[in-house]
Amino acid sequence: MTNEEKAIFDNIMTEIKANQLTAEKVQEMIKNSGLVDTKAIEDMKAEIKAITDAQGLKITEMEQKGEKAVPVTIREQIKAGLTENAEGLKKLKTEKTQFSFEVKGVGTMTTAASVTGYIPQAQRIAGLNEIPLRTPLLINLLPNASTTSNRIEWAYEVAGEGGAGGTVEGNKKSQIDADFKVGAENVIKRTVFVKISEEMLGDIDWMTSYIENRLLGMRLALDLEDQVLNGTTSTSSLHGIIEQSTAWDAGTFALTIVEANELDAVMVAANQVMIAHHVPNLIIMHPSDITKLALTKDKDGQYLFPSFQLPSGKEIGGIPVLSSTVMTARKFVVCDRTKATIYNREGVRIEAGYDGNDFTYNLRTIRAEARLALVIETNDKTAFIYGDFDTAIAALTKVQA
Numbered sequence: 001m002t003n004e005e006k007a008i009f010d011n012i013m014t015e016i017k018a019n020q021l022t023a024e025k026v027q028e029m030i031k032n033s034g035l036v037d038t039k040a041i042e043d044m045k046a047e048i049k050a051i052t053d054a055q056g057l058k059i060t061e062m063e064q065k066g067e068k069a070v071p072v073t074i075r076e077q078i079k080a081g082l083t084e085n086a087e088g089l090k091k092l093k094t095e096k097t098q099f100s101f102e103v104k105g106v107g108t109m110t111t112a113a114s115v116t117g118y119i120p121q122a123q124r125i126a127g128l129n130e131i132p133l134r135t136p137l138l139i140n141l142l143p144n145a146s147t148t149s150n151r152i153e154w155a156y157e158v159a160g161e162g163g164a165g166g167t168v169e170g171n172k173k174s175q176i177d178a179d180f181k182v183g184a185e186n187v188i189k190r191t192v193f194v195k196i197s198e199e200m201l202g203d204i205d206w207m208t209s210y211i212e213n214r215l216l217g218m219r220l221a222l223d224l225e226d227q228v229l230n231g232t233t234s235t236s237s238l239h240g241i242i243e244q245s246t247a248w249d250a251g252t253f254a255l256t257i258v259e260a261n262e263l264d265a266v267m268v269a270a271n272q273v274m275i276a277h278h279v280p281n282l283i284i285m286h287p288s289d290i291t292k293l294a295l296t297k298d299k300d301g302q303y304l305f306p307s308f309q310l311p312s313g314k315e316i317g318g319i320p321v322l323s324s325t326v327m328t329a330r331k332f333v334v335c336d337r338t339k340a341t342i343y344n345r346e347g348v349r350i351e352a353g354y355d356g357n358d359f360t361y362n363l364r365t366i367r368a369e370a371r372l373a374l375v376i377e378t379n380d381k382t383a384f385i386y387g388d389f390d391t392a393i394a395a396l397t398k399v400q401a
Contacts, residue, residue: 137322139225139342141282147343147373153184156378185239185373187345190227192219193367195358215368216348228342228374229284229326229333238374241333241340241384248272248387250395257396262293262332263305265392266316269334269385276382278336283321286329289389290314290321330389339380345371 160178167173194215200206224238231240253268266283273280294314296304314321319334327333348370355365376384 137225138284138324138326139221139228141322141337142228143338143341145341145343147187147345149345150187151184152187152343152373152375153182154375154377155180156183181378183378185343185375186235187343187371187373188236188238189369189371190220190223190236190238191367191369192223193355193365194219195363195365198362198364211350211366211368215366216350220348220368220370224370224372225324226326228340229324231374238372239376240374241335241376242386244376244381245333245335245384245386246272246276246382248385248392250392254395255398258398258400260393260396260398261296261304262289262389262393263316264396265387265389266319266332266334268392268396269332269387270317270319272385273334273336273383278339278380278383280319280334280336282333282335282337283316283319284324284327284333284335285321286327286331287323287325288329289332290323332387332389334385334387336380336383339383340374340376343373343375345373 158179158181160176162174162176164176165174192215194210196207196210227238227240229241230243231238232243233239248265248269249272250268251272253264253271257264270280270283293305294303298304314323348368350366350368352364352366358365
């Protein structure tokens with residue numbers, strides 16, 4: 001049997017198994033198949049006999065039990081369903097109504113070969129095999145506040161003149177001339193929705209778990225995590241930390257460190273934060289960069305940073321390190337995390353209903369949306385230092401004579 005004949009044979013057998021075809025229909029299909037190989041036809045007839053014998057036995061058993069034998073083919077089942085619902089079909093022409101009937105053995109009916117037949121009832125494993133996702137951590141480390149407004153504003157001081165000083169009795173006191181401006185961030189909306197089947201609506205426990213842990217706890221939270229760090233100034237995006245950060249600068253450490261590495265780059269960034277009169281209390285790095293640093297060895301093969309891994313997590317110079325795939329590899333942030341606040345307007349809103357062609361596909365739409373703003377006040381932007389490891393290492397490394 002050629003490959004082409006085998007494909008024809010397999011397609012015919014698939015439809016026979018799926019649709020419980022009558023003997024007449026089977027003969028017609030064989031005749032129209034184009035199969036001329038005698039052995040192929042004989043093989044087909046033998047397999048057909050085994051299938052039809054089993055189907056006939058099933059129908060006989062049903063009749064002996066007094067059960068009504070269902071129409072055998074897909075076409076017959078559809079015709080029977082339409083006949084039984086003739087009145088509903090008539091109303092459907094002029095009224096917004098609906099009716100239903102069941103067709104056994106129907107699967108994905110794109111082509112005859114893809115129609116699935118009678119199959120045993122599957123055993124459903126409890127729970128849901130979820131896609132592994134990162135755990136949102138950064139949004140849990142930042143201060144949170146609530147708001148009822150669509151816009152967050154703050155007054156900030158612009159560098160002025162003058163300062164405190166000693167004053168001789170009777171002379172004019174020292175004066176400071178300061179200018180003030182107003183900064184602002186708009187509250188934006190972030191949304192996510194999921195389509196679920198009509199059948200899933202009946203499982204309240206599953207619905208509760210999925211909405212809480214996946215739709216909100218992971219999908220929406222992960223989006224917010226990415227926005228908090230990488231958001232831009234677009235109208236639908238949070239104004240993220242990186243966008244508002246101060247650029248890493250080698251300062252007086254430029255070209256002074258022999259064989260500089262990632263640790264040196266981070267410590268110089270921490271120094272920048274302190275020079276700007278803030279307290280560095282968080283380092284954000286990609287997991288690959290943390291691993292690279294942890295595996296760094298000296299010329300004797302000893303780990304260079306044996307105390308890098310601590311029982312409570314990872315720290316560099318006493319500053320906690322957050323491992324996050326939201327951070328681009330070979331980039332890093334050192335900051336005072338208390339200087340960035342997430343303002344939430346109301347809670348996360350959950351809505352369920354019809355959308356688009358949901359009715360056609362027996363689906364429902366569940367939507368979650370959050371309204372919030374990330375605020376780093378103007379004079380606090382120096383509390384966030386953003387750098388590139390490769391650039392920083394090159395800027396710090398002392399040129400050997």
